Amino acid sequence: MLHLEATNENIALAAQALQKGELIAFPTETVYGLGGNALDAHALAAIFAAKKRPYFDPLIVHIGALSQLSRVVSSLNPQAERLIEKFWPGPLTLVLPKCDAVPSLASSGLPTVAVRMPSHPIALALINAAATPIAAPSANPFGRLSPTQASHVLKNFNRDVYAVLDGGPSDIGVESTIIGWQDNHAVLLRPGGLAKEEIEELVGPLLSNSHTKSVTHEISSTGMSSPGQLNQHYSPRSPLTLLTSGHTVTPSQEDAYLSFSNPHLKGFGALQCLSPSADLREAAARLFDCLHRLDAFQPRMIFAEAVPEEGLGLAIMDRLRRAQGNQAT
Ligand code: TXA
Ligand code: MG
Numbered sequence: 001m002l003h004l005e006a007t008n009e010n011i012a013l014a015a016q017a018l019q020k021g022e023l024i025a026f027p028t029e030t031v032y033g034l035g036g037n038a039l040d041a042h043a044l045a046a047i048f049a050a051k052k053r054p055y056f057d058p059l060i061v062h063i064g065a066l067s068q069l070s071r072v073v074s075s076l077n078p079q080a081e082r083l084i085e086k087f088w089p090g091p092l093t094l095v096l097p098k099c100d101a102v103p104s105l106a107s108s109g110l111p112t113v114a115v116r117m118p119s120h121p122i123a124l125a126l127i128n129a130a131a132t133p134i135a136a137p138s139a140n141p142f143g144r145l146s147p148t149q150a151s152h153v154l155k156n157f158n159r160d161v162y163a164v165l166d167g168g169p170s171d172i173g174v175e176s177t178i179i180g181w182q183d184n185h186a187v188l189l190r191p192g193g194l195a196k197e198e199i200e201e202l203v204g205p206l207l208s209n210s211h212t213k214s215v216t217h218e219i220s221s222t223g224m225s226s227p228g229q230l231n232q233h234y235s236p237r238s239p240l241t242l243l244t245s246g247h248t249v250t251p252s253q254e255d256a257y258l259s260f261s262n263p264h265l266k267g268f269g270a271l272q273c274l275s276p277s278a279d280l281r282e283a284a285a286r287l288f289d290c291l292h293r294l295d296a297f298q299p300r301m302i303f304a305e306a307v308p309e310e311g312l313g314l315a316i317m318d319r320l321r322r323a324q325g326n327q328a329t
Contacts, residue, residue: 001025001153001154001157001158001159001160001161001162001163001164002162002163002164003150003154003163003164003166004163004164004165004166005166006027006122006165006166006167008125010163010165011122011125011126011129011165012129013163014026014126014129014130014162014163014165015126015129015130015131017162017163018035018036018037018043018130018132018134019037019130019131019132021036021037021040021042021043021046022036022043022046022162023035023036023043023046023047023050023160023161023162024036024126024161024162024163024164024165025139025147025150025153025157025161025163025164025165026122026123026126026136026164026165026167027120027122027123027150027165027166027167027168027170028062028118028120028123028136028170029090029091029118029119029120029123029170029171029172029193030091030118030170030172030173030174030175030176030192030193031138031139031146031147031148031170031173031174031175031288032139032146032147032148032149032150032152032153032164032170033060033062033118033123033134033136033137033138033139034047034050034051034136034137034138034139034153034157034161035062035126035134035135035136036134036135036136037130037132037133037134037135038059038061038062038072038102038103038106038132038133038134038135039071039101039102039103039132039133040103040132041103041105043135044059044103044105044106044135045105046160047059047135047136047137048105049160050157050160050161051137051140051141051142052141052142053137053142054142055105055108056108057108057142058106058107058108058110058113058114059106059107059114059135059136059137060093060114060115060116060135060136060137060176060178061102061106061113061114061115061116061133061134061135062115062116062118062123062127062133062134062135062136063115063116063117063127063133064117064123064124064125064126064127064128064134065117065124065128066084066088066117068127068132068133069084069115070099071099071101071102071133072098072099072102072113072115072133073096073097073098073099073113073115074096074097074098074099074100075096075097076096077096077181077184079181079186079202079203080094080096080181082202082203083179083199083202083203084117086202087194087198087199088116088117089117089118089119089124090117090118090119090193090194091116091118091119091172091175091176091177091192091193091194092116092176092177092179092192092194092199093114093115093116093176093177093178093179093190093192094114094115094116094178094179094180095112095113095114095115095178095179095180095181095189096112096113096115096181097111097112097113098110098111098112098113099113102133106135112180114178115133116176120167120170122165122167126165138175139152139153139156139157139161139164140152140153140156141156143233143234143235144156144234144235144236144237145234145235145236145288145291145292145295145323146174146175146234146288147288148169148170148173148285148288148289149168149169149170149289150164150165150166150167150168152288152289152292169285169289170285171285172193172281172284172285172312173193173284173285173286173287173288173289174192174193174284174287174288174312174315174316174319175190175192175193175315176190176192176193176194177190177191177192177193177194177195177196177199177315178190178192179199179206182207185207186199186203186204186206186207187206187207187208187209188206188207188208188209189209190209190318191314191315191318192315193284193312193315195310195311195312195314196314197310197311233322233323233325234288234319234322234323235322235323235325236291236292236294236295236302236323237295237298238256238294238295238298238299238300238301238302239300239301239302240291240301240302240303240304240320240323240324241301241302241303241304241324242304242306242320242321242323242324243303243304243305243306244306245306249303251265251266251267251268252267252268252269252300253267253268253269254269254299254300254301255269255299255300255301255302255303256268256269256270256271256272256294256295256297256299256301256302256303257270257271257272257294257302257303257304257305258272258274258290258291258294258302258303258304258305259271259272259273259274259305260273260274260275260278260283260305260306260307261273261274261275261276261277261278262276263276268303269297269299270293270294270297270299272286272290272291272293272294273290274286274287274290274307274316280307280308280310280311280312280313280316281311281312283307283312283313283316284312284315284316287319288319291323304320304323304324306320
């Protein structure tokens with residue numbers, strides 16, 4: 001895999017590679033994406049193969065301009081229109097009825113497709129130079145920690161990916177918030193980089209995924225699932241225990257500790273602090289890099305402190321719960 005500085009020349013080179021069906025990892029404001037031409041079934045298959053991702057887990061399609069939207073989705077609802085107007089480009093993904101031109105591999109056979117317009121200037125320049133919608137899951141092997149820097153991507157892929165465009169660390173650091181609709185009601189499918197509260201100001205209370213049993217049933221009756229429903233996801237290689245409030249742990253040099261706001265804890269083999277000022281935005285931006293660093297220490301256990309579940313804290317807690325997966329606390 002080439003490691004490319006994001007110059008205009010290299011963006012043009014990467015866009016040409018995308019047009020030929022190659023894969024390009026690129027920065028977005030949330031996390032790095034592993035991109036391929038969303039309208040090319042071979043490129044989509046290459047994404048699933050490179051990530052070792054099961055075909056039942058649908059991809060997010062990225063557009064570089066609103067004019068590309070009609071190539072991806074067949075209709076909008078009034079709430080989607082308002083969300084697009086207010087929050088695009090940005091860390092918000094909408095699940096909408098799919099156009100036939102988008103191969104069913106992108107949507108894992110579902111009649112809907114997930115779409116977003118990222119705000120990162122390099123992502124926008126790349127998609128527009130390629131002149132095609134780009135399918136891009138996070139650029140990590142399936143189930144593993146998401147990448148927020150080019151070095152995280154370089155660690156994990158080899159010849160399957162043509163190049164990574166280096167845009168420095170991602171500003172937001174957690175994946176986009178995903179909204180879908182059920183019976184005309186907006187549903188929060190995945191908490192992410194746009195706070196739930198900001199979306200609710202515009203469209204009223206969101207249904208939570210756990211209240212949308214029929215969506216889950218619909219998906220499982222077709223033999224599909226979505227990581228929104230997968231318990232173990234976003235995991236470090238070392239086991240992780242999420243400490244719920246009030247729980248403490250005896251320090252050991254064999255263990256690692258992820259603190260929310262205390263950078264001075266003593267006694268652990270490795271320590272990372274998400275935000276000394278207890279700022280949830282900063283904490284989200286640093287979450288995956290801190291977990292990558294603690295994981296590199298190969299501890300017996302990573303202990304992670306809970307953070308307040310408001311604003312971006314909802315996405316942080318979602319990722320930590322999934323990192324913990326089915327392990328006992
Ligand atoms: O911030 C992000 O969203 C990043 C960057 C690269 O844009 N991308 C990302 O993609 O997180 P990925 O593949 O890791 O997440 C895609 C998720 C699926 O796992 C599923 O939960 C949801 O999007 N999804 C996609 N299509 C869907 C559909 N038709 N219905 C319901 N959920 C869908
Ligand atoms: Mg992912």
